[in-house]
Amino acid sequence: VEAVEAAEKSDNDDLLAWALIGQAVCFQTEGNIIRAEHILERVLKLNRKIKSQSVDGYATNLVGNGYRDKGRFDSAYFHYRRAWRVMEQEKDPLFPLVYHLELGRFFNVLDKGDSVISHADQVISSHSRLRETGLIREAYILKASGLAMKFRYDEAEGYLKKAIALSDSNSTSYLRASIIRGKIRFNQGDYPGALNYWRNILET
Secondary structure, X not given: OHHHHHHHHHOOHHHHHHHHXXXXXXXXXXXXXXXXXXXXXXXXXXXXXXXXXXXXXXXXXXXXXXXXXXXXXXXXXXXXXXXXXXXXXXXXXXXXXXXXXXXXXXXXXXXXXXXXXXXXXXXXXXXXXXXXXXXXXXXXXXXHHHHHHOOOHHHHHHHHHHXXXXXXXXXXXXXXXXXXXXXXXXXXXXXXXXXXXXXXXXXX
């Protein structure tokens, strides 16, 4: 909110657009899809004036997330692909990572383990070049989820350990990793172990 207010006072539309995109990400992370939608509408309207391909690409990708979270998968995929086309000519090293991460999450909702793993690997393979710890951590969690779908539990545990090593114990990443660990224990028939993980989540 403070970043948006500062950008509004600066009279810099490009700065405002990026501040709003950051705010939309925060609302989506919190599960407030409607607020994020309104903000993204404002971003795309603003972009008619500033005509930034980067703003268009990132905002469109976030619109795809909103459709994914509402279960409108055809619309989500359409927006992801449109965002990729918009950004294809841009020299933005981060966008491909964001794109593959979100598309991996899209396939995760659809329980398509092979596609989840493939998109997670696209992010992980960039680790040595970009050092984007947050994105890599999320890709580890995503790959673990895909591996668990394929019953490759030991491999999944390995990636969860990597993700947890990069996470604070009270972070959402740590909680997501713990949820997957609980699911693995449950699927292996270790019901007390699963309950222990999930109980710890509730107490966090």
